[in-house]
Amino acid sequence: MRVGVLTGGGDCPGLNAVIRAIVRKGVQEYGYDFVGFRDGWRGPLEGDTVRLDIPAVRGTLPRGGTILGSSRTNPLKAENGIRRIKDNLVKLDVQALIAIGGEDTLGVAARLSDEYAVPCVGVPKTIDNDLSATDYTFGFDTAVNIATEAIDRLHTTAESHMRVLVVEVMGRHAGWIAIHSGLAGGANVILIPEQRFDVEQVCAWVTSRFRASYAPIVVVAEGAMPKDGDVVLKDGSLDSFGHVRLSGVGEWLAKEIESRTGKEARTTVLGHVQRGGTPSAFDRWLATRFGLHAIECVHDGDFGKMVALRATDIVRVPLAEATAKLKTVDPKLYQEVGVFFG
Numbered sequence: 001m002r003v004g005v006l007t008g009g010g011d012c013p014g015l016n017a018v019i020r021a022i023v024r025k026g027v028q029e030y031g032y033d034f035v036g037f038r039d040g041w042r043g044p045l046e047g048d049t050v051r052l053d054i055p056a057v058r059g060t061l062p063r064g065g066t067i068l069g070s071s072r073t074n075p076l077k078a079e080n081g082i083r084r085i086k087d088n089l090v091k092l093d094v095q096a097l098i099a100i101g102g103e104d105t106l107g108v109a110a111r112l113s114d115e116y117a118v119p120c121v122g123v124p125k126t127i128d129n130d131l132s133a134t135d136y137t138f139g140f141d142t143a144v145n146i147a148t149e150a151i152d153r154l155h156t157t158a159e160s161h162m163r164v165l166v167v168e169v170m171g172r173h174a175g176w177i178a179i180h181s182g183l184a185g186g187a188n189v190i191l192i193p194e195q196r197f198d199v200e201q202v203c204a205w206v207t208s209r210f211r212a213s214y215a216p217i218v219v220v221a222e223g224a225m226p227k228d229g230d231v232v233l234k235d236g237s238l239d240s241f242g243h244v245r246l247s248g249v250g251e252w253l254a255k256e257i258e259s260r261t262g263k264e265a266r267t268t269v270l271g272h273v274q275r276g277g278t279p280s281a282f283d284r285w286l287a288t289r290f291g292l293h294a295i296e297c298v299h300d301g302d303f304g305k306m307v308a309l310r311a312t313d314i315v316r317v318p319l320a321e322a323t324a325k326l327k328t329v330d331p332k333l334y335q336e337v338g339v340f341f342g
């Protein structure tokens with residue numbers, strides 16, 4: 001059997017670990033052949049491939065990014081997209097496709113599988129950890145560690161200059177990175193997209209922190225919004241899946257805090273630093289297990305499924321179910337961490 005593999009959406013630490021596990025088990029245990037598709041769905045759409053065998057995956061376990069390249073290409077929007085993908089799979093003699101991606105990449109895999117009989121298996125990746133049906137996605141742990149380390153470092157500058165330091169983290173419409181790194185890094189305010197925030201309340205927390213002779217760290221998720229009105233985003237354009245490019249709330253909030261409290265406030269936008277570099281040990285472990293189970297799914301002919309983590313087990317869930325709704329932060333969890341604000 002010949003199996004195609006692609007990585008779509010934003011890159012994420014652990015992608016190479018998944019690819020390596022798929023290839024190692026596929027070749028060693030099942031005697032499969034592999035084809036790497038370049039740049040997410042652009043690869044099968046244009047028949048753009050890269051060699052994928054055991055030598056190609058050697059040494060890639062600790063490497064960030066993806067050896068296959070990635071993109072946010074949406075083949076459902078391309079002219080004759082489905083037809084072209086199907087034709088290319090036949091031409092390349094690919095009998096199964098493993099798509100490693102987030103909500104968008106896997107959403108395409110679900111439709112190809114359920115509506116167009118393309119045999120797909122999905123592997124959930126995203127630093128945002130916002131895919132329902134899996135307890136964790138790989139990449140999230142690394143991103144949280146990077147953000148936590150940044151917050152730890154920012155504390156010292158905040159204290160030395162008695163400034164407010166606002167740290168803007170990624171996560172799109174989910175506050176997972178913000179709440180995990182904010183709690184781990186001892187932030188004094190954590191703002192998440194799931195709950196609109198009151199700027200006056202944020203300023204009250206900032207002021208109470210200064211009153212205790214400490215400088216506040218405010219962690220704000222890029223998708224967080226104030227109660228009244230919207231923030232001005234830096235870019236605000238849409239990607240090919242219709243998602244708005246976020247970022248800008250950190251700058252906006254620092255200005256508001258400065259003008260309302262009279263305290264100097266600066267912003268650090270962590271941006272793509274959170275997606276880069278070597279994966280954490282947990283992400284290597286999770287990504288590797290996902291890869292092993294994904295190729296097992298292919299071997300069992302169990303298509304239209306996504307591998308998922310439930311507690312410590314890897315299970316299979318329907319792709320359609322996995323991409324149906326976003327996993328966001330429960331208000332109760334947010335309330336729980338509120339004891340540390342101010």
Ligand code: F6P
Nearest residue numbers: 010126127128170171172245246
């Ligand atoms: O989904 C991962 C993610 O890093 C989000 O947290 C962020 O909003 C988005 O991707 C940024 O995408 P891009 O790198 O394409 O601008």
